[in-house]
Amino acid sequence: MLADVVARPGRQAVLQRINDLRRKYQADIVTMNAENVAGGFSITPTIAEELFSGGIDLMTSGNHIFDKAEVIPYIEKNHKLLRPANYPPTTPGAGLFIGEIKGFKIAVLNLLGRVFMPPVDDPFRVANECIRVIPEDVKIRLVDMHCEATSEKYAMGWFLSGRVSAVVGSHTHVQTADERILEGGTAYITDIGMTGSYSGVIGMNKDHVIERFTKFPARRAEHSTSNIWICAVLIDIDEKTGKANSIERLKIEHHG
Numbered sequence: 001m002l003a004d005v006v007a008r009p010g011r012q013a014v015l016q017r018i019n020d021l022r023r024k025y026q027a028d029i030v031t032m033n034a035e036n037v038a039g040g041f042s043i044t045p046t047i048a049e050e051l052f053s054g055g056i057d058l059m060t061s062g063n064h065i066f067d068k069a070e071v072i073p074y075i076e077k078n079h080k081l082l083r084p085a086n087y088p089p090t091t092p093g094a095g096l097f098i099g100e101i102k103g104f105k106i107a108v109l110n111l112l113g114r115v116f117m118p119p120v121d122d123p124f125r126v127a128n129e130c131i132r133v134i135p136e137d138v139k140i141r142l143v144d145m146h147c148e149a150t151s152e153k154y155a156m157g158w159f160l161s162g163r164v165s166a167v168v169g170s171h172t173h174v175q176t177a178d179e180r181i182l183e184g185g186t187a188y189i190t191d192i193g194m195t196g197s198y199s200g201v202i203g204m205n206k207d208h209v210i211e212r213f214t215k216f217p218a219r220r221a222e223h224s225t226s227n228i229w230i231c232a233v234l235i236d237i238d239e240k241t242g243k244a245n246s247i248e249r250l251k252i253e254h255h256g
Contacts, residue, residue, distance in 0.1 A: 001233050004033045008223065010203065019055050030056055034048070035063070060146070062171055084120065108141075117147055123156065131160070139242030145168070147169070174202070179233060189247065197226055198227040199227040205224050229253055234250060
């Protein structure tokens with residue numbers, strides 16, 4: 001699973017390296033969080049198709065998914081691009097994917113936290129509802145918990161421990177060093193980190209971001225462009241039981 005992929009530097013790194021990384025780590029399924037791939041905000045149908053064609057199997061998102069209106073008709077048709085499941089029921093798209101990828105039955109759930117985030121439904125209640133509808137024979141179950149607070153991510157990890165294969169955090173763009181296997185065989189990490197430029201502030205131009213903290217009004221920050229790293233986690237899952245055998249944190253410098 002790849003981290004939050006930010007803007008053109010992040011997605012170019014993914015497209016240039018994805019097939020080599022799949023071979024090197026013998027990855028059967030590759031997912032990524034795509035809410036920041038279009039200039040740091042949302043995604044477009046063209047970019048989505050480019051990433052799917054380039055080797056990404058499924059994409060999750062978060063609070064920026066609908067920043068670009070053109071994604072709405074696309075996400076309604078392609079349920080391998082997820083939006084948070086705890087958005088209102090009438091929201092375009094789906095927050096839970098249940099299907100087959102590369103010959104593996106898999107379920108992927110996308111959730112949005114509530115601490116310091118836009119108002120949404122209770123992610124714990126929605127997680128329960130979604131887990132109930134996953135067929136028993138779908139053992140591989142991944143959850144992207146997209147939120148700000150470490151405590152909320154950890155709580156979701158324990159809440160779903162033993163019921164899903166992995167709970168991984170996204171949104172803060174800073175990779176954490178707490179990868180582990182929880183009781184019940186659920187892999188967990190608070191935040192996978194960011195794939196993109198590390199010459200700025202969480203992928204964005206540092207001068208623009210500093211300006212937003214020190215001046216008003218301030219322009220919207222553009223993405224930064226150099227010092228590219230790919231962050232990800234590699235999770236080994238027993239396809240018969242759905243339990244995680246291991247989780248490995250990756251941070252790979254990219255010279256593109």
